[in-house]
Amino acid sequence: MSVHLFPGFIGLSAAMFAVGAVGVLLRRNPLVVFMAIELMLNAANLALVTYGRFTHTMDGQVFAIVVITVAASEVVVGLALITGVFRRGRRLDLDDLSELRR
Amino acid sequence: MTALFGVAAGIAFLGALGVVLARRTLYSALSLIVNMMALAVLFLLLDAQFLAAVQVIVYAGAVMVLFVFIIALLSPGAQERLRPLELRVVVGAAAAVLFTVVVVRLTLNGITVTASGHFHGVIGPFAPALVDRHGQVQTLGEQLFTTYLLPFEITSLLLLVAAVGAVHLARSRRPEP
Numbered sequence: 001m002s003v004h005l006f007p008g009f010i011g012l013s014a015a016m017f018a019v020g021a022v023g024v025l026l027r028r029n030p031l032v033v034f035m036a037i038e039l040m041l042n043a044a045n046l047a048l049v050t051y052g053r054f055t056h057t058m059d060g061q062v063f064a065i066v067v068i069t070v071a072a073s074e075v076v077v078g079l080a081l082i083t084g085v086f087r088r089g090r091r092l093d094l095d096d097l098s099e100l101r102r
Numbered sequence: 103m104t105a106l107f108g109v110a111a112g113i114a115f116l117g118a119l120g121v122v123l124a125r126r127t128l129y130s131a132l133s134l135i136v137n138m139m140a141l142a143v144l145f146l147l148l149d150a151q152f153l154a155a156v157q158v159i160v161y162a163g164a165v166m167v168l169f170v171f172i173i174a175l176l177s178p179g180a181q182e183r184l185r186p187l188e189l190r191v192v193v194g195a196a197a198a199v200l201f202t203v204v205v206v207r208l209t210l211n212g213i214t215v216t217a218s219g220h221f222h223g224v225i226g227p228f229a230p231a232l233v234d235r236h237g238q239v240q241t242l243g244e245q246l247f248t249t250y251l252l253p254f255e256i257t258s259l260l261l262l263v264a265a266v267g268a269v270h271l272a273r274s275r276r277p278e279p
Contacts, residue, residue, distance in 0.1 A: 010206060039122075
């Protein structure tokens with residue numbers, strides 16, 4: 001793996017993060033917003049592993065494992081919340097759900 | 103190597119676009135799976151074999167199966183209306199892109215790559231050749247259980263809290279009288 005691909009990896013990570021951030025802002029389905037957040041976490045993982053690989057450290061990979069764990073827990077709790085909202089008979093639309101009370 | 107990177111990066115970016123642009127939730131989920139598989143290939147290119155396996159098993163396997171289950175349960179075929187393109191939405195999207203650019207610029211601080219293929223920055227002790235000789239997973243495991251033992255234990259606590267919280271939130275209650 002030669003060094004000249006380093007800007008490519010970082011650029012791809014930045015592009016994925018930006019797409020995810022725009023998705024969080026533009027979409028109103030909470031499920032899609034969650035997927036956009038996953039996208040941003042994945043982009044961060046790619047940046048961590050890239051920096052770790054090119055600066056010859058293991059910290060990036062260790063931190064990426066922690067990020068994957070956090071993402072998994074976040075998805076589990078978030079999807080439980082979404083099913084709870086759905087069970088109360090609310091439409092799955094973030095603009096309708098902007099007030100937490102019924 | 104460069105060609106493989108180009109193909110994987112292109113697929114990853116198209117998958118990312120698909121997540122945000124697809125009109126049906128299930129198509130978003132499938133795009134995200136494509137994106138994660140391409141990302142696993144990129145991890146392999148970065149000599150992170152263990153992370154590539156974890157990416158496929160945990161993300162593309164467990165997390166996305168959960169997503170697809172919930173989509174099938176809640177909104178099969180629901181077509182979502184997009185948020186109207188008001189000024190504040192456009193400004194927000196532009197701010198998100200700008201934020202990304204600033205963060206990338208800041209993290210690149212002090213790192214330069216010359217045209218002759220020299221990487222200038224802080225260099226740690228884990229050179230890829232050394233890691234390969236010692237074993238990639240062994241090196242990662244040693245780091246995880248010695249230097250990073252405390253974050254590892256805190257992560258296990260987080261998983262416990264998440265599991266208990268999810269069970270509590272998703273438990274079916276009797277309807278209130």
